[in-house]
Amino acid sequence: MECILDNCFKKKLLILLACFLPTAQGSQGAELVDTSVNPKHIIYVGSEYYPPLESISDGEPPKGFITDLQNAMAYSAGATIEVKLMNWDSALRSVQDGSADAIALIPSKDRSQYFDFTEPFYYVAHGLFTHSGNNEPLTLTDMRGKKVAIVNGAYAETALESSDYDLELVVTDTELECLKSVANEEVHACIEVIVTSKKLADNYGLDIKLSSSPFWPRPYAFGVKKGNTKLQEELQDQLAKIVVDGTYSEIYQKWESQLEWKPQSFWKSLSQLSWLMAGLVVILSIVFFINNLLRRKVNHKTAQLERELKSSRELHKKFAFNATHDSTTKLLNRKALFDLLDDKITYTFINHTQLFVIAIRITNIVSIISVFGYRKAIDIVVSVAKKLASFDQTLSAHFGDGVFVVSTDNQQCVDDIIQILSDHSDLDSNQIYPVPVIGVYDFLINADEKLPRSSELVRKSITAMNYAERKRIQVADYNPDIEPDSRNLKLLSDFYKVGCDQFVLHYQPQIDVKTETITHVEALIRWQHPALGMVSPYLFIPLLEESGNIKKVTRWVIKEVISFINSHKPQTDNVKFSVNITTRDLVDDSFVEFVRDVVEDLVTNSLIFEVTESELLEEKEKAKWVMLELESMGISCAADDFGSGYSSLSYLNDLSVDEVKLDRSFIASLHKNERTFKIVSSTIELAHALGLVVVAEGVEDLKTYQVLSDLNCDRIQGYLISKPVSGKDILPMLRSTSNFRSNERKLSNLS
Structure with missing residues (x-):
């Protein structure tokens, strides 16, 4: 009877071990195990009387199946270990009080109050x-x-x-x-x-x-102190790796003869019980009955255990899949893509083939979330993921927020991906279309070049994608010319550190052509950078606009100009100051209230806000309302760079502006190009007919000034009058009573 029972249980344990090992080896390959945890010194404890799993003898180090596993796990991660064996209760307490790190034990509900466990590595009864x-x-x-x-x-x-x-x-x-x-x-x-x-x-x-x-029958696992998740994950990774690379199997085979206990034979057990039996027929009947009873029990337990193992195996597969795939799209995640792409780079180098890395962003994903909610946005992202997953021989990953990266070695596949993302024939007219922007990097390494990392290839494809989005085109190929300027990145980084503390204002005067005196001044921002020197606004203003930081800068300029006006009365009493603002400032919900607060102590008609006309039409209705509000506060608005856009006439018709500022590109060739002369002449005439003031900037010589004067331009600004100067240098100009004609000789020398 003992023989039958023990053999059945042995069979059950063999089935269990056979199921466990293929599960680990079939995970996703050893390369997907995360070995990024830094090695450390780990102290294991256990029982001194637990052979063949672990034990000690006089004068010898600990040995056993578990001890060999611990050493192999440490070796796989480049860690070191120390094994201390003692009585069992002391071993448990040493992990709980932190004097030891880990222990091999049977997980249970009671023990889960004090320990966190790895996946099982052996089973006992x-x-x-x-x-x-x-x-x-x-x-x-x-x-x-x-x-x-x-x-x-x-x-x-x-x-x-x-x-x-x-x-x-x-x-x-x-x-x-x-x-x-x-x-x-x-x-x-x-x-x-x-x-x-x-x-x-x-x-x-x-x-x-x-x-x-x-x-x-219970599993055996490694336990760590409750809450030590980092060590638990590290031991789990080490255990998974030795299972995948075959080390576990080698160690098990080494100890198999001792782990598989040998029960005594059936006939020996029968002979020991024979004196209790009345006869051979009765004995055989009893044995047959008990054998069938035990077989049914063992079969029931075995089936139950196999169901548990199947569930555990499925859980292992799910865990391995989730570790390497995005939960939303079921595509690869960022780390898995990088690992597999590194292998493809090596293959490309060895076989002298091409490799294309494609970055894709769904540009309208934020708008979809705002209007329709996250569920609709997720549906859009999943639909794109399904299209990408339909391509064979590609690596497709979702980086989150509607950003995808695809790798292929087939040029036709690249074209097909671009085509399928542009094709919405599978959607009806009532569905929302994803709007993709795509960057492509074509990688072909030379023999004398160093192999790049996968992250560098992905970075270049994302650079091309960002360039395409910035240029409002669907697809862009990477080339070194589109790389972001490192100086711009430094400026943006420095701005986040110091804000507006390094900014200074310069002022450039404007003269009234009729009175030939200074009546207006434009405030121009400069960055006095400690390392780069005086930085032009043409370098950092677009950068701050793209990064969403221009609101802070504009408000700083307005406050500084108002402070300058208030601090230098009466020189500033009869002068109007122009400040450049962007469309983002103008349509910001809090802008009107901000202006209302800061101009309380100022003669409000001394301010003019200049806005580039090509930007205003994007938010025309909101801009129109804000301009009317500013007008009610005595602040007039000017159309800056007028004529550089495509809708200037519509601009004048729809928006409340008091003056137009001719773009300097027209002024530079005014007396050299007949076509330009006619454009400027007709623009001045049209503006005057609408009751608007005309300002010409970029005037650098007397000849240009004279032409503008003959065309009845109202004000001029440029190096002919003065370059932008500091606040202390503009004040003497404002105090001067001399007019432009009295300085004509001086200006002639300048021209």
């Missing part, structure tokens, strides 16, 4: 060990009211304390003491793990035997 003189098969129920020895802190202790078997428990410090108490007939039985107890009995010549069928 418990049994009832009694004195060899006992010839009866036993169960836990048969032990009711009898003395049963258990080990302090062992799984059996908590399992029995919560049961109703009504046993008289005798707690021992070690597994060896538990078994010796049976051999010395101090207790009726000891409950312990079968494989280790049989080995201890052999090693120490104990007169005991296994008298029950195996029960409590």
Whole structure:
């Protein structure tokens, strides 16, 4: 009977181990195990009497199946370990109080209060060990009211304390003491793990035997102190790696002969029981009945265990998939793409082939979220992912926020991807279309070049994608000319550090052509950078606009100009100051309230806001309302760079502006190009007909000035009058009573 029981359980354990190893080896390949955790020194603890899993002998280091696994795991991660074996309860407490890092044990609900566990690496079962003189098969129920020895802190202790078997428990410090108490007939039985107890009995010549069928089949795992997630994940990664690379299998084969315990034969057990039997027929009948009963029980337990293993295997597969794939799109995630793309780069180098890396962004994803919600946005992202996943021989990944990266070695595939993302024939007219922008990097390495990392190829494709979005085209190929200026990145980084603290204002005067005196001044921002010197606004203003920081700069300029006007009265009393603002400023919901607050102590008609006309038409209705509000506060608006856009006439018709500022590109060739002359002449005439003031900027010589004067231009601005100067240098000009004609000789020299 014991033979039949033990052989069945052995079969069950073999099935379990066979299921576990292929699961680990079939995960996704060793290259997908994350080995990025920094190696460390790990202190393992365990029982000193637990052969062949772990044990110590006098003068020898710890050894056993678990000890070999621990050393192999540490070697795989470049870590070092220390193994300390002691009585079991002390080992448990040393992990709980932090003096040790990890321990191999049976996970349970009670232990989960104090430990976090890795995935299982071995399975064990418990049994009832009694004195060899006992010839009866036993169960836990048969032990009711009898003395049963258990080990302090062992799984059996908590399992029995919560049961109703009504046993008289005798707690021992070690597994060896538990078994010796049976051999010395101090207790009726000891409950312990079968494989280790049989080995201890052999090693120490104990007169005991296994008298029950195996029960409590449980997994064995590594445990760490509750909350030490980082170490738990590190041990899980180490364990997974030695399973995948075959090291686990080698270690198991080394210890297999000791791990597979050999029960005594059926005939020996039968001979020991023969004196109780009345006859051969009765014996065979009883054996047949018990055999069938036990077979049904074992088959039931085996089926239950196989279901648990199947569930565990599916969980392993799901865990491995989630570790390498995006949960929304089921495409590769960023890390998995980089790992696989590194291999493709090597293949490309060896075989002298091409490799294309494509970056894709769904540009309207934010608008879809704002209007239709996240569910609709996710549907759009998933639809794009399905299209990309339909291509064979490609690596497709989702980086999040509607950004995809695809790698292929086929030029036709690149064209097909661009085509399929532009084709919306699969959607009906009521559906929302994704609007993609695409960057392509064509990689072909030369023999003398160093192999780049995958992250560099992806960066270049994203650079091309950003360039395409900035230029409002669908597709852009990467070339070095579109690389972002490192100086711009430094400026933006420095702005985040110091804000507007390094900005200064310069002022450039404008003269009234009729009175030939300074009546207006334009405030121009400069960046006095400690490393780059005086930085032109043509370099940093577009950068701050693109990054969304221009609002802060504009408000700083307005405050500084108002402070300058208030601090230098009466020189500034009869002068109007122009400030450049952007469309983003003008349509900002809080802009009107901000202006209303800062101009309370100012003569408000001394301010003019200049806005580039090509930008205003994008937010025409909002801009029109804001301009009317500013007008009610005494602040007039000017159309800057007038004529450079494509809708100037519509601009004048729809928006409340008081003056137009001719673009300097017209002024530079005014007396050299007849066509330009006619454009400027007709523009001035049209503006005057609409009651608008005309300002010409970029006037650098007397000849241009004279032409503008003849055309009845109202004001001029440029180097002919003065270059932009600091605040202290503009004040003498404002105090001067001399007019332009009195300085004509001086200006002639300048021209």
